[in-house]
Amino acid sequence: MRIGLGKGLAAVVVAGLVALSAAAQAQQAPIMIKGQPYEYDKDNAQDVMRICAGCHGELGNGGGGGAYPRLGGLNADYLAEQMRKFKSRERENIPMIPFAVDRELSERDVLDVTRYLSEIKLDTKPPANMPADGYARLQIMKKVLQIPREPGDAEAGKAFYAADCGPCHGNKGQGRLKKPALAPQFIPYLKTQVDSFLSGKRQHDDIEIMKARSPEEWKNLWAFLSSLQD
Ligand code: HEC
Ligand code: HEC
Incomplete structure (x- = not known):
């Protein structure tokens, strides 16, 4: 290498x-x-x-x-x-x-x-003053990570998140040590991971708290997580 x-x-x-x-x-x-x-x-x-x-x-x-x-x-x-x-x-x-x-x-x-x-710092928004030069704009946009919003009741998702996930993943999804950041992260990726946890393909602590939630509650959780960048 x-x-x-x-x-x-x-x-x-x-x-x-x-x-x-x-x-x-x-x-x-x-x-x-x-x-x-x-x-x-x-x-x-x-x-x-x-x-x-x-x-x-x-x-x-x-x-x-x-x-x-x-x-x-x-x-x-x-x-x-x-x-x-x-x-x-x-x-x-x-x-x-x-x-x-x-x-x-x-x-x-x-x-x-x-x-x-x-050590890479990503932004969730382009800067207010973008340079006119196309190449410079491209370089800036490479650092911008924008997560598409998910439909659902973000307020209800916030309550679910705060009760069950925030204590480990941080109240704004920022993560803590080996408990990874969940925001900003692509929601389709996170959904795949939760499916893997629920099916036992990948291990997660306290899996019962995930199993206890309905599809509607999960939808709201994704709406909340996708809203954390703005
Ligand atoms: C007891 C602490 C704890 C709680 C509570 C917790 N997590 Fe986690 N979570 C972890 C740890 C530790 C990992 C890393 C697992 C590994 O090493 O593979 C993880 C990983 C994840 C991942 C995978 C992220 C990635 O980048 O692959 C997702 C998604 C996730 N958790 C969602 C949740 C959700 C949603 C909740 C609330 C319902 C929750 N977690 C509650 C500790 C926790
Ligand atoms: C051919 C495409 C491909 C290449 C090349 C690749 N990855 Fe991945 N990587 C993936 C996919 C797909 C996933 C998501 C897997 C899943 O859904 O669990 C992933 C997941 C990961 C994760 C887990 C992230 C998390 O939040 O848990 C890490 C870490 C990672 N890759 C690191 C690397 C590193 C470092 C390299 C270079 C040495 C690399 N990958 C090269 C496709 C790739």
Whole structure:
């Protein structure tokens, strides 16, 4: 996965990183991979991102009508854990099978690309003053993630969400650590996940609280989640 960087330069960069992170490491044990301490390699992350971009977008903004989830700005530990679940097939993901094997994507690649994705900041609205230049506009729009609104009673959905989901996923769907952000995220993607939880294909805590809700209540929940961006 490593392209570019002459060995000399790489050594200087690594030495710099080691010095920079020495203080941090004094407090926190480094992550070890095959006996070597792990250091974030942004160049490698960008190389790996080229594979992911075909489906998830250059900035991890997702798309395909919600077939491909937004990844940009999600928690790095959550993303890495999902990658490991794809690799072990604990979580099924047929489109990603060719990429989610050790030969294609090492643990180092997983840590690099998930950290890179977690540091991307996506906006939910275009800025008020858009540049006139077409190329500049295109670059800005790549960072804008707009979730189509879902029909339903968003107020009722808010009450359902606050009671059952907010305590873990955050009151505005912003997520917390390994409890992923649910907003802004493509609703068709989230619906597929809930179907997988309900059928036992994917694991979720307290599944009974999901089973207890009617289709009408779910519709309202999606209406609420799709309204959180504005
Ligand atoms: C061929 C298309 C494709 C490629 C390439 C691809 N993915 Fe995916 N990815 C998907 C699909 C489809 C899903 C949704 C699966 C589902 O519905 O559960 C997904 C889901 C994910 C998720 C789960 C997100 C969540 O919120 O739980 C992560 C993380 C992820 N991909 C990371 C990556 C990374 C990193 C790469 C590059 C190494 C990559 N993907 C490449 C198609 C792709
Ligand atoms: C006890 C904490 C908890 C509660 C309560 C909770 N969740 Fe979750 N949720 C999680 C965790 C943890 C995950 C990640 C699961 C994994 O690792 O695969 C998750 C994942 C999800 C996902 C998948 C997101 C993605 O990006 O793939 C969806 C959708 C979801 N939850 C919806 C809900 C909804 C809707 C509710 C309320 C009915 C809810 N959750 C309540 C902890 C919680």
